[in-house]
Amino acid sequence: MEPKRIGRPPEVDAEGVARTAVRMFVERGFSNVTMDDIAHEVGLNRRTLFRYFRSKNELVWGGSAEAVTRLRRELADVPTGVDPFRAAQAAYVRSLVFPDEALEVTRQRLVLIASSDALSAFGAANQELVRRIIATFIADRGDRDVDSLEVAMRSAALVHGGHDALMWWARFGAGPPAALVEQALRIILAPPSVRPA
């Protein structure tokens, strides 16, 4: 049995820490707030904060890891035999359903991201991960090459269109974002069924 550690930190409410950090970034500007400032504000020591969030970027993009997990689960649940483009689009939209109490911090996160090149670059890597997950699903289910023009373009249009719709929602939207993203994607994307399989 391991000896009990002295001074072990209490359970950390990671989502609460991220929410506080986002509020500080909005109030003071992303580049003007340090990890030390955040640790001080939430009453954690620096090392504990870094155990949960390796960077300020992760504090802002925190919600995206859960969205990726939801997307993987949604895609795994798609029955065989359905149109993979249509199924991927529906699964992607469902992965953007946030709890009501997270809406305001989600909006603040998106506004922050739009205002910072560093945050956008961090997010671009995340978008490429999501695009790759979707492209792989479509390629596997549709028996196509993951790097074919159609699979590459449709997966990119879905993810980049979704990001654009979230940004529009953050500026102008009311209510939850998923419904708005669905509406926006219907406006821009060619329906999958118009093309032969």
Add this chain to the structure above:
Amino acid sequence: MEPKRIGRPPEVDAEGVARTAVRMFVERGFSNVTMDDIAHEVGLNRRTLFRYFRSKNELVWGGSAEAVTRLRRELADVPTGVDPFRAAQAAYVRSLVFPDEALEVTRQRLVLIASSDALSAFGAANQELVRRIIATFIADRGDRDVDSLEVAMRSAALVHGGHDALMWWARFGAGPPAALVEQALRIILAPPSVRPA
């Protein structure tokens, strides 16, 4: 009459300088080449190089300013009475027509951009400029709000889809990029005419 300056530099072939810089970035890595290295390689002094290109980013993104100029001209030439979405899409594709001798350096530029967060961030600002030009054209010609969901989403889908198509072309495409971008946009974008004006 002003006195003749001594040691006045000869006319500079800006496009040739950019081409050399892109080749150096590809060979040695973008972050490993300095403006001084480039000045030395092309036989210019540092100040002269900076007069033409304020940063390494500008050396890579050099072609984009001309594409923006072509886009503005194409849009100005669109006759009244045509569908503004369709006209914007056609004008955007025409703005991507490069001279044959620029194809290889265009491809290298795009590969570099994909490999560097700093270059991508620099390019995102350029894409937003292009998107804004297109959204303003559609809003003016279609009597709509430039920030409406439809205008914002369609202009973003066009520009981001075009960028994705150029990136696909840089990796896999043969021949000139404009035709590939046109084909890719036909795959992903809902035709404008399916929606009421």
